[in-house]
Structures are given as structure tokens and as C-alpha cells.
Amino acid sequence: MPDLNAGSIANNIYNSISPLPSSVSGALITIVNNKRYLAEQLTGNVIGNAIAEQYQSPITDLSYADTLRLMAAQDLGVQNVSVGDLSTDNKNLFEMAKQFEDKGMTQLKWLTKGIKFNKTYG
DSSP states (O other): OOOBOHHHHHHHHHHHEESOOHHHHTTHHHHHHHHHHHHHHHHOOOOOSSBOHHHHHHHHHHHHHHHHHHHHHHTOSOOEEEETTEEEEGGGHHHHHHHHHHHHHHHHHHHHOOOOOOOOOO
């Protein structure tokens, strides 16, 4: 998969959440850039404008979480929301957002830690 920029990730999110109110879709680039910055802070790596493949999934999942939270907080009369193959009603948007956030943070943690081995003498 090629490197993507924030606009490409925002476009993927825009195309996979239905319905996506216009007041929320206008914030997608900002949300993605904020999550890119968070990933830089947590990993200690400079990601830059071309987001490498290993960062795309966690940044996307964290962006989904913020987008769903924004939709729930604004309560724009949306009754049912689909995110790809997942569907929920408006009452569960915060729970769905939490799941995306947990997944994204777990992926970022894997990028920040090496595998450590201990040798036990017995």
C-alpha cells in the first residue's frame, strides 16, 4: 500500500461512514492531522505528510473514534450509523468510538515497543 496523506485518509473515512453530516465531514482533515500528531508523539517518529503504511491503520482507527464522538456529541438527528460493515444506533456511538480508539492505541503501542526476551536461569 502506498503512503497516504491526511486528505486520503479523511476521504476514506468520509466514504465509509454513512450518513456523515456535513458539519462533521468538514472537520475530518483536522481530526486526521491531530491523530497523526498524536502518533508522532507516542512513537517518537516524524511521520510527516506522507503517512507510511504502518501508521495508516492506527491513525485511521483513532480518527474514526474522534469522528464518531463528534457525531454523538452534536446529535444531529442521525438514528443509525454504518462504518463499513458495522452498524449501530446513535445511542452506541460512544461505545463504538471507544472500540476504535482502543484498537488504534493498541496498534500504536506495538509500533513503539520492541519485543523483549528474558533468559531465565534455573
